[in-house]
Amino acid sequence: MTETRASERGRYLTTQFDSSSEVRLVPRSADTTRIISEDPLVVIGDTRYEGAPCFLYLPPGQADTVFVDYLDNLRAVARWPVWSHSPGTPPEAAFSIREIPGKGKGMIARRAIKGGELIWSERPIYAARRTLTCASDQTDANGIFYRAALQKLSAASRRAFFELGSAYPQSEFDVVPGILNTNCLEISISDGDSPGDHDPDPHDSFAGLFPTLSRANHSCRPSANYYFSVRSFTGQLWATEDISPGEEITITYTPLTAPRMERRAFLARTRFFLCSCPACAIPTSQAETSDRRRIVICELLARLQHTQYPPRIPKEELEQILEWAAAERMMVEYAKVLLFGSQVFTLYGEREAAAEWAARARSAFRMVEGEWSHHLSR
Numbered sequence: 237m238t239e240t241r242a243s244e245r246g247r248y249l250t251t252q253f254d255s256s257s258e259v260r261l262v263p264r265s266a267d268t269t270r271i272i273s274e275d276p277l278v279v280i281g282d283t284r285y286e287g288a289p290c291f292l293y294l295p296p297g298q299a300d301t302v303f304v305d306y307l308d309n310l311r312a313v314a315r316w317p318v319w320s321h322s323p324g325t326p327p328e329a330a331f332s333i334r335e336i337p338g339k340g341k342g343m344i345a346r347r348a349i350k351g352g353e354l355i356w357s358e359r360p361i362y363a364a365r366r367t368l369t370c371a372s373d374q375t376d377a378n379g380i381f382y383r384a385a386l387q388k389l390s391a392a393s394r395r396a397f398f399e400l401g402s403a404y405p406q407s408e409f410d411v412v413p414g415i416l417n418t419n420c421l422e423i424s425i426s427d428g429d430s431p432g433d434h435d436p437d438p439h440d441s442f443a444g445l446f447p448t449l450s451r452a453n454h455s456c457r458p459s460a461n462y463y464f465s466v467r468s469f470t471g472q473l474w475a476t477e478d479i480s481p482g483e484e485i486t487i488t489y490t491p492l493t494a495p496r497m498e499r500r501a502f503l504a505r506t507r508f509f510l511c512s513c514p515a516c517a518i519p520t521s522q523a524e525t526s527d528r529r530r531i532v533i534c535e536l537l538a539r540l541q542h543t544q545y546p547p548r549i550p551k552e553e554l555e556q557i558l559e560w561a562a563a564e565r566m567m568v569e570y571a572k573v574l575l576f577g578s579q580v581f582t583l584y585g586e587r588e589a590a591a592e593w594a595a596r597a598r599s600a601f602r603m604v605e606g607e608w609s610h611h612l613s614r
């Protein structure tokens with residue numbers, strides 16, 4: 237079993253990265269790219285058709301990120317002031333990246349971690365709009381488009397990229413789209429707290445690949461929350477409970493409000509593994525209870541989240557739902573129930589309860605998303 241400190245980024249699987257062969261990621265004959273701006277460095281992904289997605293390379297030192305999107309949006313992204321700010325030093329690594337039987341590598345706590353602690357933060361090395369379209373000869377099987385995007389990243393970032401694994405069958409998927417699909421996490425760049433004056437399409441979703449955060453494995457009873465802070469353009473990992481040395485640090489890849497069968501089917505389809513986490517491994521009778529609770533939480537949030545005039549829900553009912561959310565370790569949902577609950581109390585004139593729940597919501601969001609949670613700035 238190999239053990240490497242997470243702060244020694246880029247050292248665990250160096251044998252997989254052959255810098256001489258990776259320098260030219262795309263053979264000259266397949267290269268459809270052309271530089272269209274030097275400062276900022278913007279490269280069109282495919283010169284053969286108008287409106288092709290482009291690659292924006294953000295300054296090494298601050299970001300060393302390739303942002304893949306359509307040119308109009310990249311022009312705005314390039315102007316975001318966040319790129320001239322340092323992402324901040326990540327905390328001293330409280331974990332090691334280690335081989336975990338049946339899961340590949342994962343994060344293991346090296347010391348006791350307190351609930352509410354920031355475990356790690358970093359900028360993505362690859363960020364892309366999910367719905368990008370590229371030419372039909374630039375497929376997942378040959379990976380040309382994605383390889384072209386990596387070309388102008390620093391060697392250190394490319395090395396970090398190639399150290400990550402692909403869960404996709406190599407016969408069907410080039411290793412580069414395989415790594416992206418296996419490791420990307422959701423990044424929200426329009427949560428009302430955009431780092432620039434330009435808000436991109438809020439209905440479009442983006443994904444980011446992180447050298448270290450992408451090592452976090454999944455659990456339906458996660459011990460940590462992955463949060464993307466658009467303000468600093470960093471992915472962050474927050475401990476949602478106390479974690480003991482030697483315990484695995486996990487996040488969720490699936491909505492926790494879904495029942496067990498749905499979660500497992502989703503993970504098998506999108507991430508190629510059968511989840512056997514503590515929430516999935518429980519006996520059927522307990523799983524039924526857990527499913528029922530999750531469905532109630534899901535329905536409640538649906539009733540409260542997207543409406544200006546939520547129904548009046550008795551405090552006792554909300555307290556019961558909070559208890560279930562805590563028991564299922566659904567700590568983001570727990571914070572949301574508190575927040576929407578406080579709004580219900582405000583709407584129906586229950587001022588004392590509204591103030592109390594708003595304070596509890598603030599402290600719950602601080603724990604799972606930190607001081608700069610966009611929920612706290614509302």
Ligand SMILES: C[S@@+](CC[C@H](N)C(=O)[O-])C[C@H]1O[C@@H](n2cnc3c(N)ncnc32)[C@H](O)[C@@H]1O
Pocket residue numbers: 338339340341342400401403418419420450451452453454455507508509510511512513
């Ligand atoms: C984002 S990566 C996580 C890091 C990865 N384990 C590694 O070695 O770099 C996602 C992949 O890790 C594996 N994985 C994550 N959570 C798992 C779990 N609970 N059980 C089994 N495999 C898991 C799956 O292969 C999944 O496609």
